[in-house]
Structures are given as structure tokens and as C-alpha cells.
Amino acid sequence: MSEALPDRIEEVIIQSDLYSNTSDTATVLAQADEVELALLLESLPIQERIILWQTIPDYKKLDVLIEMRSDPRSVLIHATEPEQWDVLFTDIDAEDLLELADSLPQELFERAYTALDRLQKRYYTEANQYPEDQIGHWTSHDFLVLPINAKVRDALRLIRREMPRHTDMIFLINRSGYFSKAVPIAKLHSLPEHLPLADVSLDDFPIINATEEGQLVAKEVLLSGFGALPVVDENQKLIGRIDVTAAAELMQEYYEGQIMASAGMDENEDLFSPVRKSAKARAIWLGINLLTAFMASAFIGMFEDTIQQVVALAVLMPVVASMGGIAGSQTLTLIIRGLALKQVTSANVGALLAKESKVGGLNGVIWAVVIGFVALLWFNDPLLGMVIGIAIFLNIVAAALAGVFVPVILDKYKIDPALSGSVILTTVTDIVGFVAFLGLGTIFLI
Incomplete structure (x- = not known):
């Protein structure tokens, strides 16, 4: 077009x-x-x-x-x-x-x-x-295959008849249909026609098991350097292949799904779907968000007297919640990506937790000083500056810890962290931020 x-x-x-x-x-x-x-x-x-x-x-x-x-x-x-x-x-x-x-x-x-x-x-x-x-559900059957005893002349005859997209290999199978070898097509034209294909095959050519997870296979195919990789069943029988175009489509669908799921939506939703259908689908997560908001409000209500006496606390509360929310979402996004790519496991989650704690601590100190100084100049109250500075530090550190713990725990219990992680994280950072800020305000300002 x-x-x-x-x-x-x-x-x-x-x-x-x-x-x-x-x-x-x-x-x-x-x-x-x-x-x-x-x-x-x-x-x-x-x-x-x-x-x-x-x-x-x-x-x-x-x-x-x-x-x-x-x-x-x-x-x-x-x-x-x-x-x-x-x-x-x-x-x-x-x-x-x-x-x-x-x-x-x-x-x-x-x-x-x-x-x-x-x-x-x-x-x-x-x-x-x-x-x-x-991946076995999406395997293509459009590939070139010859028996293990085939010769170069057989391969040349085959590629003259057909050439599926992204075909850089001919797969060799034994009499039972089990995958044996992969032969690069680029080598064939310079070889004697009587030469057995098995003699020019690649050693340790990567193969895919049909039960492997789709997006992980897609990543492997895209990084393999080959146009396509063979797919075998549990008995090593060749059932098809996955090429780079199919792999790219799988990755795109996966990441679109992750983006939409982070907002509690379906990646298949129509831009112009009926109003009632769209409203119903989105209302569920709006309702969940409302419940978590009420939880945060309940904790704020515990400090009603403090807020009435020190109005500046009410003015600065959104700053505390916002800083914690942003810090937490950064860590959450990083860990969700790691979980999706199988890079986060029980073996390295401790090291990730330590690293994110240090990042949160460093950012917490920097922004605690900046925001505390701004509050001091704004309200001319050193204690208020100290209170919001400590609250900011505690909330950013808590957000970093929650950003690691929340998706890891959700993933352990087979709950998609992209779908519900942000809602839980926001609740945690709001409650920690408000309790720390208003609690410290009660201690030092009343």
C-alpha cells in the first residue's frame, strides 16, 4: 500500500x-x-x-x-x-x-x-x-528434507523444485523420520554430486523440542544465525521447523500481550469494540484498583488528626506516593522482563535483591536530600524537610524491594506479574509512603 x-x-x-x-x-x-x-x-x-x-x-x-x-x-x-x-x-x-x-x-x-x-x-x-x-502448536511443515543416505545430486534436484522462505538448510532424517543432520545449502554447488550429504553436514546443529515455550524458542531462533531451526517431538522425530519470520511474529505477539496485560487488558481487543464490552473488560481492573485505593485511604485516615494540625503534610503526600510508585515500577519492569526471558531464577534473585536495594538506597538518599531541601524552603520548617526526606528514602527503598519480591512471588504461584504486579506494587508503595510520612509527622511535628 x-x-x-x-x-x-x-x-x-x-x-x-x-x-x-x-x-x-x-x-x-x-x-x-x-x-x-x-x-x-x-x-x-x-x-x-x-x-x-x-x-x-x-x-x-x-x-x-x-x-x-x-x-x-x-x-x-x-x-x-x-x-x-x-x-x-x-x-x-x-x-x-x-x-x-x-x-x-x-x-x-x-x-x-x-x-x-x-x-x-x-x-x-x-x-x-x-x-x-x-512451540509444537505453531510448527511449520514447509521445509526441505532428505534421507540420511542422500547425496549432493539429490539435494540439488530438490532445491531446483522448491525453496521455502528462509531455507538455508536441508534436514536429514533416518528411516523412522528422526532428525539426524542439517546440511547448508550454500555448500552444495561446489561439491561433487556423488558425495553423501552426511559428510558435509554441520556438527551440533541446534534443534528445538516441541514442548518448549513459544517465546523462548522464538528468541533462540532469532539469535541462532540460521534461517530456521528444526522442531522434534519427545522421541526426536522431525515434525517441522520454526523460521525467523514466525519467530519474530511470536515475539511481537508476546510483548504486545505483556504491554496490554500490564493495564489489565487483552492484546486482541478491537480498537472499535462495542462500548459495553470494552467497559466490562476494563471495569474489573478499575474495581481492583479502587479496592487498593481504599486500603491506602484507610491508612491515611489513621492520621486524620495529624493532617488537620499540619496542613503541609496533605500538600506533600502526593510527592511521597509518586516517587515510590515510579521507583517501584522501574524495578518491576526490569524483573518482569527477566522472568519472561527466564533470566531471573532462585539462584540469582538474592543478588538482584541486593543490587536493587543499593540502587534504591542511593536514589533514596539523593532525592531525600533534594525534596527535603525544597520542603524546607517552601514551608520554612526544618523538621518538615527532615520528615519528608526520611519518608522519601524509606519509600524508594521499599519500592525497590517490592519491585523484586512482587513479580517473583506472583510468578512462583503461576500468576502473570505483568497483569497484576503494578496494582500490588502501587498499593505497597502508597501504604509504606503514607505510613512513613504521616507517622514521622505525628512523632516530630505534633
């Missing part, structure tokens, strides 16, 4: 007669790839989205649906006429159906499954033996 996405969105929404020239529209849509069309469709209000969907050529529609998130995709699935599906499912394969399965109504799923040939049905069944978070 030659135009930038914002310009295309504006054109679709603003021009009321966009589709009067259907030939021009068809030309634009025919030139755009499925990723560009998917982004454009997701960016449009539902009515305009459906209008644009109806102008997309049938041969592109299935690929566009696969590239879309599940919520906006569902809108288009329900807007598609029943008789169109037989055409759309003409070239569907197991990987396509795995991507679409959660979005298709049961009747459409059955029609799609029926459209698969016998081999693709087998691939689909095998993939569903693994849950969605394991």
Missing part, C-alpha cells in the same frame, strides 16, 4: 464516496499485501471496516484474516456471507486453521476442517497435541 497508514485511514473514513470508483479501489487493494490490509481494517470503525472488507478480492481475504487480531477478525467473519466461505477455504491449510480456530463459529470451523486434505488434517491434529504456549 503506497500511502502511509494514517493517510489511508483518513481517506477511507472521510471520503463518503470512496467506493464509487470500484476499479481504482480494486487496484489499490490488489497491490496491498495482507499485513497492510489487516492493519488498515483494524484501524477503521466497524461500518467502514465492513465496507472495505467487501471490496477486498476473495483470494486475499483468508490471508488478511490470519494477519488480524481475533476481536476485529470476528467482526469480519460474521459480516461474510455463508456462501463465500467455500471459496475462501479453497486453499486453507493446517497452519491457517490453527490461527483462525478460536475465531470461527463451530459450523465454519467444521467447513474449514473438511476443506483440508488428509495430510493437512493430520498436521492439524498433531499440532493440537500441544497447548498454544508450546
